[in-house]
Amino acid sequence: MYKSMMQAVCSETDVSDIDLSMFVGAEEPLHGVNELAAASVRAAVSSTQMFIQEYFGTRPSAKMDRTLVDRWCVSSVTPTGWNLPSEWDEFAKDYQARDGWIRLHTNASHHRDCALSVLGDVSTPEEAAEVIANWNSSELESAIVNAGGCAAVLRNRQEWQSHPQGIAVAQEPIVNWDITQSSSHHWKLHTSELPLSGLRVLDLTRVIAGPVATRFLANLGADVLRIDPPHWDEGGNTIDMAVGKTCAGLNLREPEDLSRLIELIKSAHVLVHGYRKDALSRLGLTKSRLSELNPALISVGVNAYGATGPWQNRRGFDSLVQRSSGVAMEKSGIVTALPYQALDHSTGYLTAATVMQALRLQHAGGGVASAHLSLARQAQILLDADIDHTAMLAGKTHKNGAGVYTDYCFNEQTDWGPVLRLPLPYEIEGVNLNWMKPAKKLRSGLPEFGIIR
Numbered sequence: 001m002y003k004s005m006m007q008a009v010c011s012e013t014d015v016s017d018i019d020l021s022m023f024v025g026a027e028e029p030l031h032g033v034n035e036l037a038a039a040s041v042r043a044a045v046s047s048t049q050m051f052i053q054e055y056f057g058t059r060p061s062a063k064m065d066r067t068l069v070d071r072w073c074v075s076s077v078t079p080t081g082w083n084l085p086s087e088w089d090e091f092a093k094d095y096q097a098r099d100g101w102i103r104l105h106t107n108a109s110h111h112r113d114c115a116l117s118v119l120g121d122v123s124t125p126e127e128a129a130e131v132i133a134n135w136n137s138s139e140l141e142s143a144i145v146n147a148g149g150c151a152a153v154l155r156n157r158q159e160w161q162s163h164p165q166g167i168a169v170a171q172e173p174i175v176n177w178d179i180t181q182s183s184s185h186h187w188k189l190h191t192s193e194l195p196l197s198g199l200r201v202l203d204l205t206r207v208i209a210g211p212v213a214t215r216f217l218a219n220l221g222a223d224v225l226r227i228d229p230p231h232w233d234e235g236g237n238t239i240d241m242a243v244g245k246t247c248a249g250l251n252l253r254e255p256e257d258l259s260r261l262i263e264l265i266k267s268a269h270v271l272v273h274g275y276r277k278d279a280l281s282r283l284g285l286t287k288s289r290l291s292e293l294n295p296a297l298i299s300v301g302v303n304a305y306g307a308t309g310p311w312q313n314r315r316g317f318d319s320l321v322q323r324s325s326g327v328a329m330e331k332s333g334i335v336t337a338l339p340y341q342a343l344d345h346s347t348g349y350l351t352a353a354t355v356m357q358a359l360r361l362q363h364a365g366g367g368v369a370s371a372h373l374s375l376a377r378q379a380q381i382l383l384d385a386d387i388d389h390t391a392m393l394a395g396k397t398h399k400n401g402a403g404v405y406t407d408y409c410f411n412e413q414t415d416w417g418p419v420l421r422l423p424l425p426y427e428i429e430g431v432n433l434n435w436m437k438p439a440k441k442l443r444s445g446l447p448e449f450g451i452i453r
Contacts, residue, residue: 033342036382038069040349044216045426047356048195052431054360056192060429068405068425073345076240077419077439078409084416087236091115092319094154094335095129097137101154101335103323104128104144107235111315114149150315154335157326157383166325168309169376175354176307179361182368185296187269193432194221199359200449202264203227203245205274207234207317208341209375210302211241212348214272217355218244219424219433222270223450227261228442239416242439246450249443252283260447262293267449270355271299277312287370298358299370302351306374318344318375325379342382343375350378414439 045062053059077084091106106112118140122128132140137153144151160166189198196217203214203226211226218224224245229252234241250257262285265271271290273280280286290297304316305324318341322328328337351373358369409420412435424433 033338033340033382034066034070035385036346036378037073037342037349038064038066040346040353041069041425043353044349044356045428047353047360048220048428048431051356051360051363052192052195052428055189055363056195058192058430060192060431062429063427065425068422070340071405071422072425073340073342075236076243076422077412077414078422079416080418080420082417084236084239087234091125091128093125094323095132097132097135097140100137101323101330102132102135102137102140103152103154103320103335105150105152105317105320108232110148111150114147115144115151118143118147118149145314148315150317150320152316152320152323154323154328154330155326156329160324160326165305165309165311165376168312169306169325169374169380172306172308172374172377174373174377174381175350176372178370179367180291180370182295182362184365185269185362185368192430195431197221199223199270200268201225201270201272201355202268203272205272205302206232207237207274208241208344209318209347210272210274210351211237212345213300213302213351213355215241215244216349216352217270217272218437219435220431221436225264225268225445225447225449226442227264227447230443232442234442238442239414239419239439242442243412243414243421244435244437245440246437246445247440247442248445248447250447258283264447264449265290265293265297268294268297270358271297272302272351272355273299274302276315277301277303277307296362296368298355298362298368300351300354300358301370301372302347303372303374305376307372316375318342321375321379325376325383327379327382343378346378346381347373347375410435412438415441415444 041064045064049059049062087107089106089112091104091112094101094103104115106115116122119128119131122131141151141153155163161170187199189195191197199222201214201217201222201224203210203224205211205214206228214224214226226242226245226247227250228247230249250261252258252261290299304321305311305314319337321343322337328335354371354373358371361367361369405422406420408423412419412421421435427433
């Protein structure tokens with residue numbers, strides 16, 4: 001699995017493996033789903049090692065703790081004297097329809113409103129369940145999606161493999177690369193201790209996969225500026241994903257704010273975006289327009305259901321993709337999903353690896369890269385891997401909390417309150433992996449890049 005990921009993100013075919021060993025903790029690591037998460041972290045770390053070697057001249061060694069990989073995929077923080085806000089809306093759950101199961105994703109208020117507009121006069125999940133029990137699952141899925149909401153029928157693996165979107169995803173590469181020739185890059189990095197210090201990353205991602213990628217880049221010293229629309233909220237996820245970043249807001253429906261975004265695109269070195277496949281184009285920011293604005297801009301996109309097929313522009317999240325693709329399954333009248341949102345986290349770390357490889361390519365004069373990844377393609381990796389799917393779903397996950405890692409945690413004063421932040425699941429020799437910025441609330445900063453350190 002790791003080799004397939006590295007082949008997807010690397011231009012070379014003879015990449016040596018990362019030097020791995022456990023460095024803290026005594027708990028037994030997970031297997032199954034952990035294989036996917038750990039492989040993606042290895043890809044990101046190994047790509048960083050290669051970049052440091054080529055830019056600064058020396059390849060550092062690296063270590064990884066597989067148990068901490070799992071912990072970070074659940075939550076990286078333990079609040080001190082207070083409780084995290086919930087990351088799930090009360091209507092976000094699995095419901096039994098007339099002919100099967102369907103999952104609603106209602107964490108965003110407008111997605112919730114769209115779903116409830118289809119269900120009618122319901123005010124509680126219990127009332128919603130009564131209404132959904134009389135619907136055909138596929139018809140309800142289509143009705144909610146057409147209304148602008150988010151839902152997914154629980155399909156088995158065979159149903160997904162014969163579905164037009166499943167067929168399209170299976171034919172896509174893990175990372176879809178597009179390389180164009182360009183003038184030399186405009187970024188200059190300063191020290192291997194903070195190997196990405198001096199790099200400006202414009203972060204147009206939300207929820208988990210994209211923010212995991214930009215969090216990794218921020219941890220290496222990149223100046224990450226995250227932009228969110230008005231009123232967008234991610235509940236308890238934000239404190240996990242905002243660390244190390246500047247978080248600002250723009251309303252891209254307003255011409256003035258869209259003009260500000262365009263100025264940021266002109267000055268950025270890397271753009272990571274997690275909108276639906278057609279979203280930037282609908283703003284006038286087509287691939288050719290981005291190249292016109294900034295010919296040296298590296299652009300990496302992430303979406304739920306892939307770059308091709310009838311669902312390429314469909315709204316989606318990890319929990320929905322698990323159910324669409326056959327990763328989740330029904331057992332004894334209960335829908336059983338992965339022990340954490342592994343599709344999101346794996347896609348996120350692999351996106352970070354893709355950015356690092358694009359930087360290597362650009363530094364070597366090989367052109368400017370744009371790339372695309374999806375959660376559904378990560379689901380396909382899981383389904384294709386030589387792993388017992390049933391055992392993977394049944395595998396336990398470690399509870400949130402510092403546990404045996406308490407002595408290694410970082411004290412962090414966030415906008416929500418003090419927390420203990422887990423140590424990172426990796427170490428890279430000679431790299432300062434301490435967080436430069438604590439987690440701040442969305443839209444708490446100005447939409448501008450900071451001073452280069």
